[in-house]
Each structure stands twice: as structure tokens, then as C-alpha cells.
Amino acid sequence: MSVMDGLQQKLQHQLECIYKDIDIDQSINQLVSRLIEIMRISEFSQVPEPFVNHWSEKDTIMITYGDSILQQGERPLTTLAQFIDSYVGCINSVHILPFFPYSSDDGFAVIDYSSVNESLGDWADISAIASKRRLMSDLVINHCSSRSLWFENFCKGEGPGHDYFFTAQPKDDLSEVVRPRTSTLLRPTETPTGTQHVWCTFSHDQVDFDFRNPQVLIEFVTIIRQYLDAGVSIFRFDAVAFLWKIVGSKSINLVQTHEIIRLLRTLIEHAQNDAMIITETNIPNTQNLTYFGNANEAHCIYNFSLPPLLINTLITSNCLYLKRWLMSMPPAQDGTTYFNFIASHDGIGLRPAEGLLDDDEIQTLVDTMKDFGGKISARTTETGEQKPYEINIALYDALQGTTKGKDLWGMQRFMCAHSIMLALEGIPGIYIHSLLGTRNDYEKLANTSHNRAINRHRWELDELKQQLGDAQSTHSQVLSAMTKLINIRTQQAAFHPSATQFTLHLGLQLFGFWRQSRNRKQSIFCISNVSDQVTDLPINELNLVISEHWVDLLSETKIEDITQTIQLQPYQTVWISNKG
Structure with a gap:
């Protein structure tokens, strides 16, 4: 069987699984041909080997916004590239959080997937970074901005996008829907055919796509091809667990969602063998593990349970829950691995701790983080109860003490957390503000009124250089200690992510x-x-x-x-x- 014959058969099976209960405008064969054409896969394309590890102990990913560091008169992506080259040569991969035009949620309400935000730079800046380090980019696949051209066309009832969005009726049974926000699920929107109620998992500015329409899939495959051409080799599938919706269900982790991930992996691997998918699924641990599939879905899954469990361990001086969790985690089979992190642009998710920490432990964790200046974001449960969903705090502040209060061991506790994380099975991801020991940004929090802003500081380059040049500065000491840890890690074969x-x-x-x-x-x-x-x-x-x-x-x-x-x-x- 030829490369193309095998690929076509596989894609046909995957598409039939996705659309088995849906009437679509084109045949499955036509859709297969279109997807292969978009990805420019041919008889000369290399067939991906199964169960191959595209990583080693050399890999560490720095997570950052494109404008985390600013220099007056210079494009932020240029400034970021210079900072990486000058100060974090120990890092060989970088995740630049959404660098597209957006309307809210610090980039995760994308207006235009095909453009770089002009305030950051352009595609040449992105490719320049990708030429020196492995580049990870978000694929914000569940929703886009209500200010996008696609949604404007939905409101007009014509043009590309007029049928890209999922709608439901207020009378529908939506009681089981699982989502991480307290806002109303449906957004009333006026269209030429009357009021439509658009599904919004996250906010009314983030309108959810309807993947029952194959044209939405085609759009995202086109986007993936463009990102590959720009040098992206790791795709972070944002909020992908919510992708497929069925009225009357929980509308999370549905079988069609898993099949779409498998389909996109098939296409990506045939287009570029060493490209990877990381699924961002901030859900309970047992559900999260299912996104490995049989080494045919995500190459990596976020180890979302690690941050709350590790922080809980260090503020209670008790590793019982962390140890139980680690013992329960299955070794990732070849072709898959974990993505370990303890801080990110978001907060410390609490849903992944459900079933691992009891309610009292979670409440103690929440109360302690409040004492250290943190904020708490809530979600609405199926019963209408408000429940802590996420702790928003800079990691350095989160580890400034224990349940007994603040103490003098903050730096040691902070480095202990990273010594554990860097040694665990999997690929480590380190937030730029952990590399720099950045503290809670109360000014940005006050200016935006968004809890997550507390951990999204923007450094002025000159100020940062001054801090890093001062050996007595906490920021200098943190970066020096972190660099030493990472450099030691990269020399140890036993720290291979799959060891x-x-x-x-x-x-x-x-x-x-x-x-x-x-x-x-x-x-x-x-x-x-x-x-x-x-x-x-x-x-x-x-x-x-x-x-x-x-x-x-x-x-x-x-x-x-x-x-x-x-x-x-x-x-x-x-x-x-x-x-x-």
C-alpha cells in the first residue's frame, strides 16, 4: 500500500467517526482530498514512525507572552529574542502565548489567526525565534473573538463564518454542561434570521466554534499549515476538551473531540514528522490522561495536578498526597510524555486536584494563598454552587511561607519546587516569571480587575537588566539558580523525559x-x-x-x-x- 493510500484510508475512517451522525455538504472522500492538499502531503512525504520520542533531557520550554519584556522603540518580539539569547541560553524551546490580534483574555480571544499582532511584531520575528529554538504556539481551537470577521459574518448571515458557530436554545437542557466560568453559557445575538443564542464556554467575547461544520475543520487545518511554514513545531491545543458539543450532555471530553485530535495528529505528523501536539485540558487527572489515546492523540499532556499538589506539599511539609499521585501516574508509553509545570500565565488550577486532595486540604491551600496575596477565581457547578476553580498568584509569592504563615525559607522552598519538577518524568515548562522570580503585580491587577493579571507582569528591559546585574537582587539570584539547575539537568541521561x-x-x-x-x-x-x-x-x-x-x-x-x-x-x- 502506498503512502497516500494508507493516509487516505486512515483519514477517511477518522472523518467517518467524527461525522457519522451528521449530514455534511461534501463527501468524506472530497474532504480527505482537501485536507491532504492543504497540508501539502504527497507520495514523497515521510511516513511517521509510531511510538517515536521527539524529545530528550536537553529540552526545557520557557513559557512567555510576546510582550513580557518591553524596550521603548523596539518590537516586543525582537526584545524577547534578544533577552532569550542573552540571559536564558539554557532554554532550547519557547512557548510564545497567543501572538495574534485579540480582543480579550490576554490573547485567547483571537480576532485573526493568520496575522501577528502588530503591537508585537510580524511573522518574520516569529520565524527568527523559531530558527534558533523549538517554537510552541497556541492553536486556540475551541473559540474565537466576537470581533473576528467570522463572527461579524455570522451576525450578518453571509460570508465565511456565517455558519461557523455553535448555537443552542435557552429552553434546551444544558444543566449538565461542564465549564470553568460563572457567566451565562448562551449569548443572545441578533442575525437576519432572528435572535441566535451562541454557545460561549468561557466568556461572551469568546464564541465557540461548531465543528459539526467541516468547513471549520478546513479552516483550522489551513491555520496549522501556515504555522508550520512559520517555524512552529509544537502546537498547544487550547481548551480542546470543550471542542465538540451535544445539547443534553456534559459537552466535555466527547468521543468526537478525541477523534478530531487524532485526525489533526495524523495530518501534522505526515506534514512534519517531528511536530508535536500538547493538549491543554485543565480537568480532573483521570480525564486528562485519556488525551494520550493509544499514543495517537496528544504527544504531551499538561500535568495539571502537579502545581496544586506540589505547592500543597511545600506549605504543609507533608508529601503524602503528592506521593500518592505520583505512584498512581502510569508511565507514558513511547511516543508520549508529560508536560510538567508549576506556574503558568493562568493560575493554579484546582479541578485537577479534585479527588486527590480532600475539600479541607483544598480550602487550606486556598486560604494560605489568600494570606500570601493571591486571588481566587470561581466556577459554577452543575448544582449552581460557587466553587474555587483557580488560584491566581505569582509562584514566588505562593511559596513565601507555610500554613503557619510567611517565613525566611521562601527562596529555598521556591528552588525546591523546581528541583522536584525538573527531575520528574516528562518535559519541563518554566514560566518566564518563575525564571525571574517575579512577584505579584498588584498594579496590573488593579488596572485590569482581572485576577490572572496578578501573574502577568511586563518588565521594562532596562529595569530588568539592572536587577539581573545586581548579585544581591532576588531576580538575579533566582535566574542564576534556575540556570544552574537546568544546565545540570540537560547533562543527565536519566532525566530523559521517557526514562x-x-x-x-x-x-x-x-x-x-x-x-x-x-x-x-x-x-x-x-x-x-x-x-x-x-x-x-x-x-x-x-x-x-x-x-x-x-x-x-x-x-x-x-x-x-x-x-x-x-x-x-x-x-x-x-x-x-x-x-x-
Whole structure:
């Protein structure tokens, strides 16, 4: 069977699964041919090998807005590129959050998917960054701006977009719909045929697409091709869990959503073998894991449970819940891996902690973050109850103390969190404000009245340079310490994202796990004191091989006696390896 025959058969099956209950204007065969044409796949295209890992221990992704750093008279994307080259050479990949024209939600209400926001730069700036580092871009696939041309055409009832949006009726049974916002689901909109009620999962400025119309799929495949041409090689599918809607259902995680992801992976991989998909599905952990499929959906899934569990561990000095979760996480099969992070442009999601932390633990976490200046965003449950959905706070502030209050261990606690995250199975993602130790931005919060603004600071480059040039500055110390950690990590084969991982049992104050390289030559025991007390680590409990030479990679201290007990200072981490 030829490349094209196999691809056509696969796409036909996937499209039949998606549209099996829907009458569409064109045949499945026509749609298959159109998608292949858009992606420019031919007989000469390379067939993607299954279960191939497109990552290594060298990979770390920095998450940033295009305008997180500003220099007067210079395009922000140019400034960002210069900052990356000058200060974070240890990072080989960058996720630039939506860099398109937008109307709200700091980029996630896209007006035009085919353009770069003029206030940031242009496609040449995007491609310049992609020429030096792997570039990750958002595909805001669930919704677009109500100010987009497509939605304007919907309101006029003619032109591209007039039939791109999902509508329902107020009388419909929408009681089971799961969504992360408290606003009303339906937006009344006047059209030539009367009032239409447009589905809005997030806000009334973010109008949801109707993928029952194949033309919407065609539009997004066209967008994907354009992004590949610009140098994007990692696609973050934003809010993809909500993609397919069925009135009377929860309208989340539906089978058609999973099939669309599989279809897009098929197309992307045939167009560019090493391109990747990361699904952004901020949902309970068991549901999140389903987005791996059988190594045929997302290459990576966000480890959304990690931030609340890790922060809970460090403010309570108790790793019980974190350890239970880690033990329950299945090793990702080849061709898939986890995307680990503990801070992002959004807040600390609490839904992924549901079922992992009990209500009292979550409330304690919420109360502690409030004490450290954080804000709490809520969602409406199926029963109409208001429930904490997200904590909005800068990570450096989140770790300034424990449930007992603020203390003097903030820096150590902050670095402990990253020492754990960087060592875990998966690819690490680090928010630019974690690299810089940025604090809560109360001025931006007050100016915007949006809780998430507290962790979306914009640095003036000259001020940032001054801070980073001062060895006594917290920002300088954080960047230096983070750079050292990342550089050590990238040299360890045992930290390959797909290397073996086992959880250690060392009590509640010591959180530990063991990593082994894929060739079994290197082992690293990653152990952190998650408390504010000096804690003993009995080395003999690790069962180190006596014939090997062991060293803590972080302190460069040799382990001369594997029967000894060493003392870990508050929030100290050791990476004990036989390949120092």
C-alpha cells in the first residue's frame, strides 16, 4: 500500500467517526482530498514512525507572552529574542502565548489567526525565534473573538463564518454542561434570521466554534499549515476538551473531540514528522490522561495536578498526597510524555486536584494563598454552587511561607519546587516569571480587575537588566539558580523525559523518586526535604550499588559511605547519581 493510500484510508475512517451522525455538504472522500492538499502531503512525504520520542533531557520550554519584556522603540518580539539569547541560553524551546490580534483574555480571544499582532511584531520575528529554538504556539481551537470577521459574518448571515458557530436554545437542557466560568453559557445575538443564542464556554467575547461544520475543520487545518511554514513545531491545543458539543450532555471530553485530535495528529505528523501536539485540558487527572489515546492523540499532556499538589506539599511539609499521585501516574508509553509545570500565565488550577486532595486540604491551600496575596477565581457547578476553580498568584509569592504563615525559607522552598519538577518524568515548562522570580503585580491587577493579571507582569528591559546585574537582587539570584539547575539537568541521561521513574518511600517530610536512563547506565535518586526542619536521610535505605561511585549532582558532594545518614537542610534537594 502506498503512502497516500494508507493516509487516505486512515483519514477517511477518522472523518467517518467524527461525522457519522451528521449530514455534511461534501463527501468524506472530497474532504480527505482537501485536507491532504492543504497540508501539502504527497507520495514523497515521510511516513511517521509510531511510538517515536521527539524529545530528550536537553529540552526545557520557557513559557512567555510576546510582550513580557518591553524596550521603548523596539518590537516586543525582537526584545524577547534578544533577552532569550542573552540571559536564558539554557532554554532550547519557547512557548510564545497567543501572538495574534485579540480582543480579550490576554490573547485567547483571537480576532485573526493568520496575522501577528502588530503591537508585537510580524511573522518574520516569529520565524527568527523559531530558527534558533523549538517554537510552541497556541492553536486556540475551541473559540474565537466576537470581533473576528467570522463572527461579524455570522451576525450578518453571509460570508465565511456565517455558519461557523455553535448555537443552542435557552429552553434546551444544558444543566449538565461542564465549564470553568460563572457567566451565562448562551449569548443572545441578533442575525437576519432572528435572535441566535451562541454557545460561549468561557466568556461572551469568546464564541465557540461548531465543528459539526467541516468547513471549520478546513479552516483550522489551513491555520496549522501556515504555522508550520512559520517555524512552529509544537502546537498547544487550547481548551480542546470543550471542542465538540451535544445539547443534553456534559459537552466535555466527547468521543468526537478525541477523534478530531487524532485526525489533526495524523495530518501534522505526515506534514512534519517531528511536530508535536500538547493538549491543554485543565480537568480532573483521570480525564486528562485519556488525551494520550493509544499514543495517537496528544504527544504531551499538561500535568495539571502537579502545581496544586506540589505547592500543597511545600506549605504543609507533608508529601503524602503528592506521593500518592505520583505512584498512581502510569508511565507514558513511547511516543508520549508529560508536560510538567508549576506556574503558568493562568493560575493554579484546582479541578485537577479534585479527588486527590480532600475539600479541607483544598480550602487550606486556598486560604494560605489568600494570606500570601493571591486571588481566587470561581466556577459554577452543575448544582449552581460557587466553587474555587483557580488560584491566581505569582509562584514566588505562593511559596513565601507555610500554613503557619510567611517565613525566611521562601527562596529555598521556591528552588525546591523546581528541583522536584525538573527531575520528574516528562518535559519541563518554566514560566518566564518563575525564571525571574517575579512577584505579584498588584498594579496590573488593579488596572485590569482581572485576577490572572496578578501573574502577568511586563518588565521594562532596562529595569530588568539592572536587577539581573545586581548579585544581591532576588531576580538575579533566582535566574542564576534556575540556570544552574537546568544546565545540570540537560547533562543527565536519566532525566530523559521517557526514562524510568519509581517513587521512593522515605516518610512524609522527604519526597523522593528514582530515575534510570534508558540504557540503564545512569541512576539518579532525587530526594527533597519538603519541610522547614533539618531532616535525616538514611543513605542505606536507597540501596545504592556499593561498587559504584555516587555524588550529589547539585552540591557536587561525593557520597563516600553509602551506610551513612546525611542531614538535609530545610527544602534542600539532592540528586544522587552514579554518573557525576
